[in-house]
Amino acid sequence: MEVAFSGINIYSKKPEAVFEFYKKLGFRVLEEVAPDDKWYGSTLALQDGDNAPIIWIWRQSDEDNSVVCNHFVFSTNGKMDEVYESIVAAGIACKPPFTAVWGGRELILHDPEGNELLFL
Incomplete structure (x- = not known):
């Protein structure tokens, strides 16, 4: 297909x-x-x-009370720190990148609707 x-x-x-x-x-x-x-x-x-x-x-x-949360995955192309700094500079609150259990670095934040944005 x-x-x-x-x-x-x-x-x-x-x-x-x-x-x-x-x-x-x-x-x-x-x-x-x-x-x-x-x-x-x-x-x-x-x-x-x-x-x-x-x-x-x-x-x-207003009648629709369904909740749908999406999970987006973005590649930082090895520029995790730059991505984090630009997010903070834009005035968006987020926790710093961390090392995930699989050994790679991740940065997670959520939009106002609860959708997850995962940066790898």
Whole structure:
């Protein structure tokens, strides 16, 4: 089967906060709909290129109380300390990188909706 991963949807009752979080991390804003829009949509990408995965952020309806937590994995390409410093410089609180049980370094943080971002 030949398919390409396009991206992921994040639904939130406070999509503006989620949007700002990813924007601070350096995701490029591709589209943002007015915050007072019923669905509030925004589209972000971390990488350049036509095939870069995208994050779509949507307003979760008041009637929808489901909780979905995603787990994102990012490669720091050996620049863990630089990544950590840029996260802190962006004003995002996170614990320093640590050595995981498997011996590699990891950095974990969560967005305002509880989605986990794991940096390796």
